[in-house]
Amino acid sequence: MAAGERIVLHVDMDAFYAAIEQRDEPRLRGKPVIVGGPSRRGVVSTASYEARPFGVHSAMPMSRALALCPNAIVVTPRMGRYLEVSEQVMATLDDFSPLVEPLSLDEAFLDMTGSERLFGPPEAMADAIRKAIVARTGLTASVGAAANKFLAKLASDLNKPDGVTIVPRGREAEFIAPLPVRRLWGVGPKSAERIAKLGLRTIGDVARAELGWLRRRLGASYAEHLWALANARDDRPVDASGERKSLGSETTLEWDVRGRNAVEPILRRQCERVARGLRETRLVAGGVRVKLRYSRGFVLATRQAKLDAPADDSRSLFTRAAELLERLDLDAPIRLVGAAAFDLAAAGAGQAPLFAERATKDGNRERAMDEIRARFGDKIDYAD
DNA sequence: TCTGGGGTCCTAGGACCC
């Protein structure tokens, strides 16, 4: 691989959900806006820049957010809307490179290697992209440009909002050296603590550490990964294939439930949503996973199993999911119920003919229901 | 303050096979 030759951009929309709400609703402009679940157990999804000085940030419990910023306007997420805008943003990015890897609704990597003659140097690329996004959506984005994904992602965060950061070529390692270890992509609270106990505080500290020593303390593969990143090396390609590995649906209940009779109908509903998601994306699942979170200790438990045949109908998913429920404690108070499909494959591919027929029987019926929903709307499901 | 919902990736242990 021709290391050092790549140009990778990371595009990150600024306070995406909140910015969309402010764009769509003028009375929200200039005010602290918190997008998030309004329920008892809701958390902040996105806080507008007006709310952030109060200490409000993503993943914070809504109750705490409102204690910090009592005047904030809480908006219930409109995921369908955010998805629409996201598609516009991604379509805009497609005009700049054939290699676009969305990471979520609001951020993506672009491999711009070899595009300098078309768009100029990285600064010009970043400016052109930001201009195109504003023109198309009225929203701002921050962009990082560098020789690899890790550096580009780190950079896009350094001049937010509405900013550009270019990591200078050939001086990458010294550029990131003063930053705290927590800035390494993949180092969260737990790992940060472990690393701090080793006496390493900055990325430069990790980069200068002796690799053998680091291996013995953090495990070989994690140590090697961190050490490479700290030395500004990251060979991972921009992957535009878009293949998904799993598809799930889960819900945190307003009030705890217990007992099979209470859990099963909720699980059925999650299976229905997963099955519909599979059909919409033309996928079939090879297995299903059940997820419960207990109130006591916030403990998460999962059970998974393969299906007899790949399926995209809720009955197949739910039948197996209900069996898995038998291997879980249903007597303790439960706060979350979820289902997920895994071992995904393109619908119609790789199925034995006998199985294919059986697998699609329920699928066909549910597909007909999908069409009716599409034509007349589905009051029940679009309510949440 | 009391912790969402959507994902990805990694690890460790057990079953199983040769």
Add this chain to the structure above:
DNA sequence: TCTGGGGTCCTAGGACCC
């Protein structure tokens, strides 16, 4: 009598990201 070694698959849990 006192139990190999290696490879692969599967499952459950956990860290992490937005």
